[in-house]
Amino acid sequence: LSVATNFDPPTDTSMNAPLALVTGGAGFLGSHLCERLLDLGHRVIAYDDLSTGHRSHVDHLAHRPGFRLVVHDITQPLPDDPALAEVGRVFNLACPASPSKYQLDPVQTTLTSVLGIWHLLQLAERTGARLLQTSTSEIYGNPQVHPQVESYPGHVDPVGPRACYDEGKRCAETLCDAFRRQGRADVRIARLFNSYGPRLRPGDGRVVSNFVVQALRGEPLTVYGDGSQTRSFCYVSDTIDGLLRLMESDCSGPVNIGNPDERTVGDLADTVIRMTGSGSPIVNRPLPADDPVRRRPDIGLARERLGWQPEVSLEQGLGETIGYFRRELGLDVPLRKLA
Amino acid sequence: LSVATNFDPPTDTSMNAPLALVTGGAGFLGSHLCERLLDLGHRVIAYDDLSTGHRSHVDHLAHRPGFRLVVHDITQPLPDDPALAEVGRVFNLACPASPSKYQLDPVQTTLTSVLGIWHLLQLAERTGARLLQTSTSEIYGNPQVHPQVESYPGHVDPVGPRACYDEGKRCAETLCDAFRRQGRADVRIARLFNSYGPRLRPGDGRVVSNFVVQALRGEPLTVYGDGSQTRSFCYVSDTIDGLLRLMESDCSGPVNIGNPDERTVGDLADTVIRMTGSGSPIVNRPLPADDPVRRRPDIGLARERLGWQPEVSLEQGLGETIGYFRRELGLDVPLRKLA
Numbered sequence: 001l002s003v004a005t006n007f008d009p010p011t012d013t014s015m016n017a018p019l020a021l022v023t024g025g026a027g028f029l030g031s032h033l034c035e036r037l038l039d040l041g042h043r044v045i046a047y048d049d050l051s052t053g054h055r056s057h058v059d060h061l062a063h064r065p066g067f068r069l070v071v072h073d074i075t076q077p078l079p080d081d082p083a084l085a086e087v088g089r090v091f092n093l094a095c096p097a098s099p100s101k102y103q104l105d106p107v108q109t110t111l112t113s114v115l116g117i118w119h120l121l122q123l124a125e126r127t128g129a130r131l132l133q134t135s136t137s138e139i140y141g142n143p144q145v146h147p148q149v150e151s152y153p154g155h156v157d158p159v160g161p162r163a164c165y166d167e168g169k170r171c172a173e174t175l176c177d178a179f180r181r182q183g184r185a186d187v188r189i190a191r192l193f194n195s196y197g198p199r200l201r202p203g204d205g206r207v208v209s210n211f212v213v214q215a216l217r218g219e220p221l222t223v224y225g226d227g228s229q230t231r232s233f234c235y236v237s238d239t240i241d242g243l244l245r246l247m248e249s250d251c252s253g254p255v256n257i258g259n260p261d262e263r264t265v266g267d268l269a270d271t272v273i274r275m276t277g278s279g280s281p282i283v284n285r286p287l288p289a290d291d292p293v294r295r296r297p298d299i300g301l302a303r304e305r306l307g308w309q310p311e312v313s314l315e316q317g318l319g320e321t322i323g324y325f326r327r328e329l330g331l332d333v334p335l336r337k338l339a
Numbered sequence: 340l341s342v343a344t345n346f347d348p349p350t351d352t353s354m355n356a357p358l359a360l361v362t363g364g365a366g367f368l369g370s371h372l373c374e375r376l377l378d379l380g381h382r383v384i385a386y387d388d389l390s391t392g393h394r395s396h397v398d399h400l401a402h403r404p405g406f407r408l409v410v411h412d413i414t415q416p417l418p419d420d421p422a423l424a425e426v427g428r429v430f431n432l433a434c435p436a437s438p439s440k441y442q443l444d445p446v447q448t449t450l451t452s453v454l455g456i457w458h459l460l461q462l463a464e465r466t467g468a469r470l471l472q473t474s475t476s477e478i479y480g481n482p483q484v485h486p487q488v489e490s491y492p493g494h495v496d497p498v499g500p501r502a503c504y505d506e507g508k509r510c511a512e513t514l515c516d517a518f519r520r521q522g523r524a525d526v527r528i529a530r531l532f533n534s535y536g537p538r539l540r541p542g543d544g545r546v547v548s549n550f551v552v553q554a555l556r557g558e559p560l561t562v563y564g565d566g567s568q569t570r571s572f573c574y575v576s577d578t579i580d581g582l583l584r585l586m587e588s589d590c591s592g593p594v595n596i597g598n599p600d601e602r603t604v605g606d607l608a609d610t611v612i613r614m615t616g617s618g619s620p621i622v623n624r625p626l627p628a629d630d631p632v633r634r635r636p637d638i639g640l641a642r643e644r645l646g647w648q649p650e651v652s653l654e655q656g657l658g659e660t661i662g663y664f665r666r667e668l669g670l671d672v673p674l675r676k677l678a
Contacts, residue, residue: 106517114453114510139497153499157492158478158509159516159528159593170497171453171510177498178445189498254498 017066019043019086021129023074023120024093026053028199029134029192031061032236033091033243038064040244045083049073052096057199074116075108078123089247090131092120095169097136099162099288100205106164113168117175124185132188132247133176135254137295138166139191147262147296150191150254161289173254180252188246193258193297197236197317198324208233211269212318212325215278225287227266232296234259235317238310242302251305258297259310268314275318356405358382358425360468362413362455363432365392367538368473368531370400371575372430372582377403379583384422388412391435396538413455414447417462428586429470431459434508436475438501438627439544445503452507456514463524471527471586472515474593476634477505478530486601486635489530489593500628512593519591527585532597532636536575536656537663547572550608551657551664554617564626566605571635573598574656577649581641590644597636598649607653614657 020037024030025046030053034044043066046058050071061067072079074094095112096102102109117133124131140148141156156166179185200209214221234257242257263271269282302308359376363369364385369392373383382405385397389410400406411418413433434451435441441448456472463470479487480495495505518524539548553560573596581596602610608621641647 106520107514107523110510110514110517111457115457118450118454141492151496153480153494153496155492157490158512160492163513164517167506167510167513171449171506173497174502174506175446175449178449178503181445184446 017041017043018088019045019083020089020091021045021047021084021087022091022093023047023116024053024095026050026055026057026069027093028057028201029195029236029239030093031057031199032197032240033093034058034061034067036240036244038067042066044068045070045087047072047074047094049094052098052101052201052204054201074119075111078119084123085127087123087127087129090120090124090129091134091243091247092117092131093134095165097165098205099165102165103161109164110168113165113172114175117172121175121179121185121187124187125179128186130186130188130247131176132190132243133172134243135173135189135191136165136169137191137193137256137258137297138162139170139173140295141166142292143294146294147260147298148256149298150256150301187252188249189253189255190243190246190257191254192239193234193256193295194231195234195236195239197321200321202325202329207231207265207268208318208321209325211272212276212322213329215272215276215280216322216325216329216331218278218280220281220283221269221273223265223269223282223284224291226284227269227282228264229287229291230262230264230294230296231268232259232262233268233314233317234310235312235320238312242306242308245306245308249306255302255305256297256299257302257308258299260297260299261310261314262294262296263314271314271318272322275315276322356380356382357427358384358422359428359430360384360386360423360426361430361432362386362459363392363434365389365394365396365408366432367396367436367540368534368575368578369432370396370538371536371579372432373397373400373406375579375583377406381405383407384409384426386411386413386433388433391437391440391540391543393540413458414450417458423462424466426462426466426468429459429463429468430473430582430586431456431470432473434504436504437544438504441504442500448503449507452504452511453514456511460514460518460524460526463526464518467525469525469527469586470515471529471582472511473582474512474528474530475504475508476530476532476595476597476636477501478509478512479634480505481631482633485633486599486637487595488637489595489640526591527588528592528594529582529585529596530593531578532573532595532634533570534573534575534578536660539660541664541668546570546604546607547657547660548664550611551615551661552668554611554615554619555661555664555668555670557617557619559620559622560608560612562604562608562621562623563630565623566608566621567603568626568630569601569603569633569635570607571598571601572607572653572656573649574651574659577651581645581647584645584647588645594641594644595636595638596641596647597638599636599638600649600653601633601635602653610653610657611661614654615661
């Protein structure tokens with residue numbers, strides 16, 4: 001897989017290596033980002049409150065020099081840690097991202113985005129660290145234009161069932177941009193579309209992990225609505241590559257990071273069944289309120305300003321993901337056919 | 340003027356009278372609300388950081404029993420005041436509302452809405468006080484549907500020049516609604532459209548006060564764009580009446596509070612010139628970015644659930660407002676014609 005970035009890899013992980021703070025560092029994307037940063041020779045402090053992140057995601061990093069996991073909830077003031085003064089890059093990935101998780105405690109979800117970015121922006125202002133906020137395609141809500149370009153203002157009900165996530169993320173963007181406008185912090189805003197890959201959690205409610213786990217277990221694949229709603233799935237290594245390029249670019253954003261290869265949910269289900277060789281049927285369930293009908297990024301800005309585009313096809317990425325879940329679940333479903 | 344409300348007026352302002360907290364209590368709307376609550380026999384604590392509010396707005400209330408002004412910025416934790424435990428109603432009106440003011444410090448503007456409501460929601464949760472959040476028609480942004488009904492999700496760029504106000508207010512709604520969903524606080528959300536009346540500040544950049552002051556001073560009336568953009572102007576007594584009715588209703592909202600009598604800005608300028616008898620010309624200036632083209636509330640919900648609608652015509656309200664500014668400015672422009 002192509003993992004080229006503009007990041008300048010330091011030669012060692014001594015005390016002189018650059019230090020990054022990754023919030024949500026034990027989450028799905030966060031753990032991949034920590035790993036990549038370490039591979040590039042950076043030191044990494046990972047914050048995670050372990051509400052949806054898991055120690056097991058970073059267990060394999062624990063022994064590596066320059067890595068440290070701190071259990072911390074970013075709605076609370078930052079720990080009094082002298083190392084924070086050395087941080088040169090802050091990646092904020094701290095927020096539950098799956099509707100079934102973030103709707104459990106909507107107050108906490110909103111505060112994670114808003115108080116979290118407020119605490120991190122103050123750190124960035126104090127130390128001069130550059131801060132990258134991972135925003136989301138959810139800020140476009142149920143979009144009325146297609147594909148979504150960064151100038152599209154979105155279609156989000158501020159008191160709808162997904163608002164706790166969407167409006168928290170929107171407001172976090174606003175705070176980042178306000179710091180930028182006032183010259184108080186050097187910020188980057190990425191709007192991430194659906195990502196997938198190893199370390200998605202079985203049962204966290206995201207469609208790729210749902211389907212793969214159901215197929216591997218021989219259970220029916222749950223398709224909400226008639227499956228004609230679309231999503232664009234970006235493999236995790238591409239997403240991480242986009243984040244690193246944006247961080248080192250001179251573009252403050254917002255920049256869409258996602259895969260423009262749009263698929264229907266029904267097509268995804270068929271592909272997963274085919275690639276796992278599963279005998280699972282598909283069952284249809286009612287579409288939840290506020291579920292977006294279509295979602296596809298326009299990545300013209302990322303192409304132009306970051307020289308970035310996804311390199312991993314859905315079939316390649318699904319192959320990696322299925323392999324991960326097969327090992328993770330300890331299941332022995334026969335693989336009848338490889339893509 | 341009709342000022343009927345569902346508020347049950349207590350018989351005295353002794354220690355047994357109900358206690359309301361009004362944040363932004365020295366502002367334009369806040370000072371009118373404090374006065375009305377005192378008239379109805381309530382005790383009132385007003386918080387204001389005096390950034391855009393003014394002591395002079397509540398000087399005439401200072402001697403009244405049961406009134407207290409506290410200089411406090413609600414982005415900071417609430418003062419340690421035992422009286423807060425007695426508060427039965429919290430009206431949050433604390434936020435600069437004029438673009439020329441709220442854009443001066445966008446970080447502080449957003450935090451005023453977001454940290455402010457967070458502090459007040461925690462108070463409401465702790466004490467059981469009912470909390471009314473004054474949201475705004477600005478959450479609709481530059482609306483693509485007309486008139487705006489509460490279910491319209493709006494058209495706001497989260498990194499646009501007005502985002503600090505709009506997204507802060509949107510996120511405050513979301514937090515209120517999240518507390519409601521979780522059964523943690525009893526909330527009401529009002530979406531206020533343009534209000535006007537005495538105690539608007541000369542030079543705060545809002546169109547009614549701009550025009551009236553310019554006309555009374557014989558200066559040119561500044562119309563941005565060609566004046567064809569519309570606004571709906573609600574006289575302050577009607578707005579206050581709507582807030583009080585919503586607070587005592589069983590409707591958590593959001594509810595639009597505004598006047599559906601839509602006027603073009605050009606028409607407003609002509610009316611002000613006519614009513615002041617001014618010889619001022621009209622000058623046109625470029626329309627600022629993000630200036631909404633049309634803005635008119637659908638008040639069907641307020642009519643149905645609150646039994647509320649505006650009672651004061653634009654000409655009546657302008658008459659009161661012109662009289663106020665004439666006294667305020669100490670100007671003696673001859674009144675050639677009364678509407």
